[in-house]
Amino acid sequence: MDIRQLRHFAAVAETLHFGRAAERLNMTQPPLSQSIMALERELGAPLFIRTxxxxxxxxxxxxxxxxxxxxxxxxxxxxEIARRLRDGEAGPLELSFVSTADYSVLPELVRQYAALYPSVRIALREATSEVQIAALLEGSGHAGIVIPPANGALPASLRYRRLLSEQLVAAVPESWVGDGRLPLQAGRLNPAVTVQAPLIIFPRHSAPAFHDLVTGYFTAHGGTARIVQEAIQMQTIISLVSAEMGIALVPASLRNLARTGVRYIDLAGAVPSLETGIVWRRDDLTPTLNRFLQVALGGQHAA
Structure with missing residues (x-):
């Protein structure tokens, strides 16, 4: 059977009249009757009782x-389904992100995109920048929210646009401020005090740009980072600060991660900034990704 026969059957079933059904279908009655009889033979049972x-x-x-x-x-x-798929209003979007983005650009970006394109199936996956970039190069996923390499160098097959640049702040045990171990000056943490404190940080192999930015701050102010613990999850780092294992230098948006016993303090002097951006394959701009980039980049050209 074919779709034409199904339409013939439906027209006769709805009119219960071969002549009127033939008129609706813009055909003559004999071929319509033959089509129905052929369909009944194929089905092995009558569809109509005719008198x-x-x-x-x-x-x-x-x-x-x-x-x-x-x-x-x-x-x-x-x-209509084809139009929505073609125009990026439906279909899949696989997006990975670094843990720091979960407290800055990611929530509002996903909220805006999902509100505009509710039929798109969004799959989110947290991963370090290095893992995301490797996955994109292997053809996995559509885009990633990453911390770019310190030298800005990415493989030629990838494109990158900045989304956010924010200063670092110190996440410190609140008790260390209260007992004088971390004295403040005008509500800020002096570099000389900061570089003497034990440090909790991302391992360099997981986040080299972020790691070097933090340790570079210590070096720039005459100190050497005394790393007491490493963790790849920002939530874990803040938990370790809460446990009074040390301090951490984190993006200012981490103030959104409230934790008992942790206080976020601005750094005095020249404060480093951490950049976060979006990366995707040059030759794989799917309709859903194109729509997402329009939202993320404020309408800038992404191709």
Whole structure:
């Protein structure tokens, strides 16, 4: 059977008249009757009870009509589905992100995008920048929110745009401020005090740009980072600060991660900034990704 036969059956079933059904279908009655008979032979059961005065559906025909209408209804929706897929209003979007983005650009960005394109299936995955870049180069995922390499160098097959640049602040045990171990000057933490404190940080192999930015701050102010603990999850780092294992230098947006026993303090002097941006494959700008980039980049050209 083919779609044409299903339309023939539906027209006759809805009119219960071969002549009126033929008019609706812009065809003559004999080929319509032949089409229905061929369909019945293929199905192995009659669809209609025919008399000289009337046409009625058989019980089998009544039951099958429900399924035929569902199929035809689905077919009528295919052009609109195709348009939505073509225009990026439906389909999948696989997005990875660094843990710091979870407290800065990611929530609002995803909220805006999902509100504009609710039919897109968004799959989110947290990963370090290095893991995200490697996955994109292997053809996995659509885009990643990353901390770019310190030298700005990315493989030629990838494109990158900055989303955010924010200063670092110190996440410190609140008790260390209260007992004088971390004295403040005008509400800020002096570099001379900062570089003497034990440090909790991302391991360099997981976040080299972030690691070098933090340790570079210590070096720039005449100190050497005394790393007491490493962790790849920002939540874990803040938990370790809460446990009074040391301090951490984190993006200012981490103030959104409130934790008992942790205080966020501005740094005095020249304060380093951490950049966060979005990266994707040059040759793989899918419709959903194109829409996402329009939201993320404020309408800037992404191609």
């Amino acid at each position: 000289k005065r009337s046409v009625a559906l058989t019980p089998f025909g009544e039951q099958w009509l429900v399924h035929v209408r569902a199929v035809l209804g689905g077919l009528s929706g295919l052009p």
